[in-house]
Amino acid sequence: MIYLNGNFMPMEEARIPVLDRGFIFGDGVYEVIPVYSRHPFRLEEHLSRLQHSLDGIRLDNPHSAGEWEERIRRLVELNEPEDQSVYLQITRGVAKRDHAFPKGIEPTVFMMSNPLVTPSRETLEKGVATISTADNRWLRCDIKATSLLPNVLLRQMAVDAGAAETILLRDGFLTEGAASNIFAVKNGILLAPPKDNLMLPGITYDVVIELAQSIGLPCEVRQVSENELFSASELLLTSSTKEVTPITSLDGKPVGNGKPGPVFEKLHAAYQTFKHSVMRRA
Numbered sequence: 001m002i003y004l005n006g007n008f009m010p011m012e013e014a015r016i017p018v019l020d021r022g023f024i025f026g027d028g029v030y031e032v033i034p035v036y037s038r039h040p041f042r043l044e045e046h047l048s049r050l051q052h053s054l055d056g057i058r059l060d061n062p063h064s065a066g067e068w069e070e071r072i073r074r075l076v077e078l079n080e081p082e083d084q085s086v087y088l089q090i091t092r093g094v095a096k097r098d099h100a101f102p103k104g105i106e107p108t109v110f111m112m113s114n115p116l117v118t119p120s121r122e123t124l125e126k127g128v129a130t131i132s133t134a135d136n137r138w139l140r141c142d143i144k145a146t147s148l149l150p151n152v153l154l155r156q157m158a159v160d161a162g163a164a165e166t167i168l169l170r171d172g173f174l175t176e177g178a179a180s181n182i183f184a185v186k187n188g189i190l191l192a193p194p195k196d197n198l199m200l201p202g203i204t205y206d207v208v209i210e211l212a213q214s215i216g217l218p219c220e221v222r223q224v225s226e227n228e229l230f231s232a233s234e235l236l237l238t239s240s241t242k243e244v245t246p247i248t249s250l251d252g253k254p255v256g257n258g259k260p261g262p263v264f265e266k267l268h269a270a271y272q273t274f275k276h277s278v279m280r281r282a
């Protein structure tokens with residue numbers, strides 16, 4: 001079951017006019033919210049990032065936080081299994097094709113839910129391969145925009161190279177992955193690029209930094225140079241669905257000793273404990 005403009009319906013029955021600006025221009029924003037045991041994780045933070053994205057494209061939020069929560073919970077109830085990944089997107093709506101904002105139209109609001117697939121035991125034990133390349137995206141990567149063509153092309157580069165993710169560098173510094181945030185470990189310190197216009201402010205990124213602080217793991221939020229990226233003892237990838245995933249190779253060379261390292265093990269354990277404690281309280 002999906003949600004479209006106020007109604008819940010089977011996916012097959014959902015219809016969007018071809019002049020929707022999401023289809024024509026990619027003129028919209030989205031969110032992906034992980035749901036554990038039917039409880040949306042960090043919902044407030046996802047909704048506030050959604051507001052930031054809407055502000056970034058100058059589109060009014062069609063719903064209050066309470067209305068979003070009610071609709072998301074209903075969608076989760078209507079779907080299986082217990083752990084889901086809720087995708088929501090808002091586009092500027094349907095209008096005759098013209099770049100400038102149309103007046104007096106309603107936005108299109110769409111939500112769907114898929115089973116949440118988190119990293120397998122094998123992935124957590126072996127880690128994933130990555131490649132690196134220049135970040136050729138625009139300068140508003142903090143907006144979670146549906147126009148993802150650069151990210152699509154960048155991620156496909158990884159797939160073509162038999163890797164799981166493409167790590168992006170801009171002007172000699174790490175930004176993020178094509179669809180994830182990236183952390184490096186150097187001299188036992190967790191290094192995180194600062195949240196600015198060059199990366200998406202990940203909800204998982206924030207959780208990981210909070211967890212590092214709570215377990216006494218040294219962490220620095222600052223620019224991470226190309227050199228630090230390539231000489232890191234560990235690299236980690238984070239996202240709402242990938243949670244905390246160890247990266248064990250970069251451009252065909254092992255990261256550290258080529259195995260998931262101690263910082264990953266600590267953060268992964270902390271993440272799982274935290275997730276379950278939040279769900280129990282919910």
Ligand code: PMP
Nearest residue numbers: 179180181200202203204239240
């Ligand atoms: N950066 C990009 C470009 C992303 O697409 C994502 C989400 N897939 C992330 C970072 C991670 O964000 P979050 O932890 O909120 O899922």
